[in-house]
């Protein structure tokens with residue numbers, strides 16, 4: 661059977677897998693040990709499957725959110741992104757980093773090696789190292805399949821078997837199937853990462869920065885600046901963090917361990 665990229669058939673195939681995984685959850689939880697993270701991850705979906713599921717969300721985003729081609733922004737991002745991706749062990753040719761024209765102090769990552777960053781947050785970045793801090797953070801979310809983990813958690817605990825079987829049994833489009841499991845197509849509807857995920861993204865983000873030749877201390881300066889600016893909706897980085905001080909001290913500890 662041939663699956664088109666992001667097709668309903670493809671999404672349904674994954675739904676079937678999720679449904680089957682849920683059925684087995686009491687017997688064998690979908691836990692895999694991640695060596696780098698040093699913990700188990702609950703994953704019913706692989707990075708590749710998440711990439712398929714998110715591809716239509718990314719396409720929609722690029723239609724709805726104005727893309728910026730202003731070299732004032734794109735030249736900076738295109739200079740830093742490849743260094744961070746390589747430092748993380750990735751191939752820049754397999755990633756898409758897009759600048760969106762918006763005043764929001766935000767950036768986000770989607771499965772399938774997609775990163776979005778807003779002109780608003782770039783405007784407050786004082787140097788390339790601060791861009792590297794945000795990109796490193798987002799790259800880490802993708803590489804550790806945090807979205808897949810949130811998706812699996814949502815499927816297991818919130819949506820449950822009902823939503824999974826509805827998605828499998830219905831004739832919805834891929835998007836509807838995604839929504840059934842809580843993975844929306846809007847940026848605002850993307851499953852928020854947990855505090856644990858944010859701290860992990862911070863931790864590996866500064867490692868990538870350091871390896872990429874950037875001063876990791878700029879991450880702390882930048883997050884402090886973000887914490888001080890209380891404009892609009894909480895950015896992805898801050899929304900799930902109850903205590904900025906916890907985050908800063910975790911970063912300081914991580915930076916002190918860099919070699």
Ligand SMILES: [Zn+2]
Nearest residue numbers: 858861896897
């Ligand atoms: Zn994050």
